[in-house]
């Protein structure tokens with residue numbers, strides 16, 4: 001059996017690009033997300049190239065569904081070498097005192113609690129086997145808040161602290177822990193953030209060449225394939241004309 005990568009939120013954007021990168025680089029895959037049809041489409045694509053693929057369709061906010069999905073894996077498939085905690089989203093861009101509490105709950109439940117659920121399910125096996133790698137998709141948004149980013153930025157600041165905490169807690173093992181912090185990546189992210197307002201979503205990437213999911217997948221794979229004694233603890237990946245969460249040079 002080849003190495004196994006489990007990728008949450010593999011149906012789109014960064015997660016889909018990571019799935020493609022790891023499949024083409026010799027990993028077998030467990031791909032997850034809520035959109036079962038897209039998971040099946042990716043499975044067919046990767047299997048045609050000789051990759052073994054399992055699909056697990058569940059909502060990462062539902063810890064019971066996540067546990068059931070992971071428990072359905074055979075002992076062989078439970079030996080996950082790389083966990084990419086990628087499933088996540090931003091909802092809304094509003095002043096904190098005007099934001100929608102339902103959006104806040106969804107972001108907190110997905111970006112923080114969903115990531116913790118998957119960590120709790122997969123990392124004990126890594127610790128027991130004394131091998132494995134957790135790659136959490138944080139964000140430049142977790143380094144410093146930007147205008148109207150409040151709760152989303154808060155969830156990614158939490159990802160930073162939770163990733164650092166895990167790295168401390170597995171320091172006596174050979175398990176590695178990475179926080180990948182992208183800046184602007186053109187995916188479905190802004191369509192989701194603006195609840196399907198595609199024009200507003202497009203404006204996020206106006207006047208700047210944004211990163212692609214593939215750019216982030218390349219860095220994730222680099223971290224996973226570094227020599228065993230090398231732990232890529234944290235990487236901030238920005239488009240060339242982005243300097244921080246709030247400093248973006250646009251050519252208009």
Ligand code: NDP
Nearest residue numbers: 009011012013014033034035059060087088185187188189
């Ligand atoms: P996309 O919207 O393209 O992809 C998001 C993925 O997350 C989808 O596969 C979606 O799958 C999955 N997802 C969302 N909610 C849930 C849920 N409740 N349960 C299971 N899966 C879920 O966005 P990106 O690829 O850009 O985002 C991926 C990660 O990267 C997120 O954590 C995001 O915060 C982070 N990020 C994005 C940046 C960007 O500029 N795009 C920059 C920095 C970080 P499905 O709908 O099938 O459930």
Ligand code: 8X3
Nearest residue numbers: 139140141183184245
């Ligand atoms: C996504 C990047 O800057 O839109 O985390 O928050 S940003």
